[in-house]
Amino acid sequence: MIRSLVCVALLLAALPFAALARTPEHARDWNGAEINWRDARSGIYEASKTRRPVLLVFHATWCSVCKQFRRVFKDPRVVEASRDFVMILADVDREKELNSEFATDGSYVPRTLFIDPDGNVSNKLVGSDREYPHSLDVEKPDELLALMKKARSVFDMAPAAAPPANKEPI
Numbered sequence: 001m002i003r004s005l006v007c008v009a010l011l012l013a014a015l016p017f018a019a020l021a022r023t024p025e026h027a028r029d030w031n032g033a034e035i036n037w038r039d040a041r042s043g044i045y046e047a048s049k050t051r052r053p054v055l056l057v058f059h060a061t062w063c064s065v066c067k068q069f070r071r072v073f074k075d076p077r078v079v080e081a082s083r084d085f086v087m088i089l090a091d092v093d094r095e096k097e098l099n100s101e102f103a104t105d106g107s108y109v110p111r112t113l114f115i116d117p118d119g120n121v122s123n124k125l126v127g128s129d130r131e132y133p134h135s136l137d138v139e140k141p142d143e144l145l146a147l148m149k150k151a152r153s154v155f156d157m158a159p160a161a162a163p164p165a166n167k168e169p170i
Helices: 002-020 040-050 064-074 076-082 096-101 142-154
Strands: 054-059 086-091 111-115
Touching (some): 040 054, 040 086, 064 076, 076 142
Antiparallel strands (some): 054 111
16 A cells, blocks of 8 residues: 555656656666666656556666576567566666565565556566566576566456468469
């Protein structure tokens, strides 16, 4: 309940800035050329308007594990799956308030959260590490992809559109 109220407050604060949506400062390092990363304000606003779930990644520029995790977002399957989410990239050092609001199990980085459009963090979409449940495999995209796929049923998302069939002339 409190988290939902905080998200609503963030959303209300974001409304005047919605037209000023900006790409997070380090999005380029996280494959910003192919993934539509948002800052927290515009991302929360977009999620509330489109009713799409959020994939929120907390990182730090000094974090060597975060630098490894960046490569996972270059996988074409992750790029494709990201289109079903509002992708928010947050630097823990620059967005301390947001980081503390979403640090229910610690403020470690990298931390990947799946959040419904109302601001509720899913406890069903977590990694395999019990001590750090929002920490995902930084070497391969498989764990992230599995969670993105599972999000379809958890968030009751519409099925992904199938790519057009390759029609060859007869």
